[in-house]
Amino acid sequence: MGADALLKLHHLHLELPNGTALLEDVSLTVRRGDALGVVGESGSGKSLTAMSVMGLLPGLKASGSIRFEGRELLGLKDRQWRRLRGAGMAMIFQDPMTAFLPVRSIGAQIDEQIRLHEPVSRREARARTVALLGRMGV
Template sequence: MGAEPLLAIEDLHVALPDGRRLLDGVSLGLTRGEALGVVGESGSGKSLTAMSVMGLLQGMQTQGAIRLDGRSLLGQKERDWRALRGREVAMIFQDPMTAFLPVRRIGAQIDEQIRLHEKLSRRAARARTVQLLGDMGVPDPAAAAERFPHQLSGGLRQRAMIAMALSCSPALLIADEPTTALDVTVQAQILMLLRKLRERGAGVMLITHDMGVVAQACTHVAVLYAGVVLERGPVQAVLQRPLHPYTQALLAAIPPLDGPRPAELPTIAGQPPAPQDRPSGCVFAPRCAYVRAECAIRPAMREHDEREVACVLYAA
């Protein structure tokens, strides 16, 4: 028996009100202490999956199951979400400028989340806020807490957003491109904080385009394309021996760190399909170098070489 999953997403379908499908049967999971990297091109459904877990898709058609520690999240009322967000599940949003309210000071917004979930005085909440900002590498954190979002640089706003997400030690942290706009030194500090969070028993879902960050910070990885999971498994297996042609193409496009420098990096021809143009068979078939007649039928996920892959090349 394996460990009980902290997060279980099963056959998740998300569509626009007009019926156009955005996520088409996504299934993911992670246990406490794990970090799941979710990778894929822009528009593949990474952030949409995260927003589904956070209950932030008002007006969408949603089917399937999302469970956090065995508790169903789909269909939760907003008052229930207020108790869950921040305490049980928190998110580092991709754009910190729009994630903060522009008319309230940074510190007040972090204070509010801390006091919502913990019985602390204003003074104690502010002390924790200043400590968190300092831990994120924000210079003069007490002064930064008194500033409005537009008065901080993009990198400082990103650090403040991470401080807010970590303020109540959530059981599940969703990090959507958390190292964007940060220099290498601060990026290393953030990844270390995520690792410490895992060591305390939390789970982390890390959304990123950076395969180096996945290799450094994650235990497992899932590859999304056009709202479908094409490959998932342990990081070492997937990154060192990619099976799906899409995963292979993504990794081939990364510049090598050593050896001869190629005159031109490989690219993936074509573009990801729009929701209304998604193929009925394998979603990657129109861009795949190995396409064959069998790809006209959507391949099922199959276990192969320590991971699961959806490709006819590995059909039993």
């Protein structure tokens, strides 16, 4: 992997516990500063691939390699994933209706994510949330 590779998937396979293949032999490289568009039919594995990179598919068997900034991600423990998500990588989900809970304020949900991923006080998380929402004009 070149020094400029940010993300590299190499022969990624994903399967259900019963052995049913969900992804087969996915390989790609994203270099720093590049953007990658993944296109395909509904059900072709685009979201599964992205969620695999984020470690959001517990219970599925993954093999091959997922490297982010040179670090192998397959096999990370939950605590290691939590440190990486938000601080080093993030995912914007397609459906905004499932991204946030309508019964909680957006500020409370953003605060929660900041505090999950960074060692900050409630006051600091709130200040950062207000600043982020301000930058978005909310």
